[in-house]
Amino acid sequence: MIDSIQNNPLTSQVQAVLSTALQVPAELVTPGLAFGDLPQWDSMGHMEVMMALENRFGIEISADTIAALTSMPAICAYLQENGHA
């Protein structure tokens, strides 16, 4: 899963979004990063990430989806499934 994500151009866009939303250097946003791996990706950070994804990709993330998008691979897979490959 992570290998396929690494080769996807979407990954760098998502990395940039997370880097900005979590206010961490881009190199800390690794392809396999998950909720809780960084102190900044806590509950407040997660909501920042969700809002940043909505703004960047013009999508509306439902409450159910908020609980599912807890890692870089999950976010990339969700965006791909929703036409952002």
Added chain:
Amino acid sequence: MPDLMLQVTPTQTIPGFLVGEVQSKLAYVDEAIASARVDPQGERIDLTLNQPASPEQRSEIIDKVQHVVASLVEGAIQPKIQVLEDHMERPVPYRSDPNPELLARGEIFQEAQGIIALGPLLSRLMEYFESRFLELADSFGASPYRFPTLIPARYLDRVNYFHSFPHSLTFATHLRSDLDVIDHFAEHAACGEHGLNIPSQSFSPIQTLLSPAVCYHLYFALADQPLPDGQVIVTAVGNCFRYESNNLSSLERLWNFTMREVIFVGSKDFVLDQRETARQRMQQVFEEVGLAYRVESATDPFFIGEFRKQSVFQSAFQLKFEIRARLPFKDATLAVGSYNYHQNFFGRHLNITLPDGSAAHTGCVAFGLERMAYAFVAQYGLDPEKWPSAVFEAMQ
């Protein structure tokens, strides 16, 4: 007759799911506000002031109110309420407001706003419910702990409590260890309308607070070490303190209340399984007790700055479910307990680790004993002979 009323038209309509939240937060907006009411349509706020205010003061209060409304409403997402149990239609015989009778019989004595002493009937009811909660704890083999009422400020700081719930903190202090200060206090201290007439510099810097919850003490006891055996289950009861300003009301909202908790620490699956098992076991208990209630998803009362994001997060991840007992006399419900899951928040912040080195997950089930007794008499009245047999017989 001075004009003590102040009407505010919010710059944006307050959605129905936020009306109660906005109303409760308005208690913290300005000390000049005695009470606040948001109309159900969310288009008008009526404030009652403590004393007449100048046009400038009124303008300042309106600005603060608009700020609170904007902070809570802009970008708000309606949480999806998930109902796990619904026993609200369980027949209960009592429909009157129990407060006048409780007062007349000396069962409640209000010492100050939010501080209420209880008489023998309510005390025995609390002991009864406490015994049922202890049965639940025993069914898990929970280890009994006793925790202090005081909690160090540095503890709460370490888990971001000051950011999340600043409005409800209760601080503990003492006179500075200085002979002149103590002598001055002993000679001049008197309690007037606005409290003690002692300068604030007589008091020591605040290092300690009155504890807002029971389970925090356990997490700090487990901090900075591997979790023994990879999981623990603990039970404890304690005094808890949450200041709620003008929202403090009868036994529904006490500043000082008693909470029994069963606390789970371990892996995610372990904590979630125990939480669900506890809910199912309590379903049987509440059926025997005859309680009319439902269990539904809920959020904690975060303060304005964090409310919007944290409440959506809690709702999305189904972290909190409240036991909401019916109050027939006011066609409302009251949270008498909750089933909580904190993910690995405390494990990460306090460095509590599992055998594989990852952060431990935590959860707790918590019951408010005063609220439990109050909800019961609101549904069954004060005559024990009219209570469900399980309760009546246990109290003989």
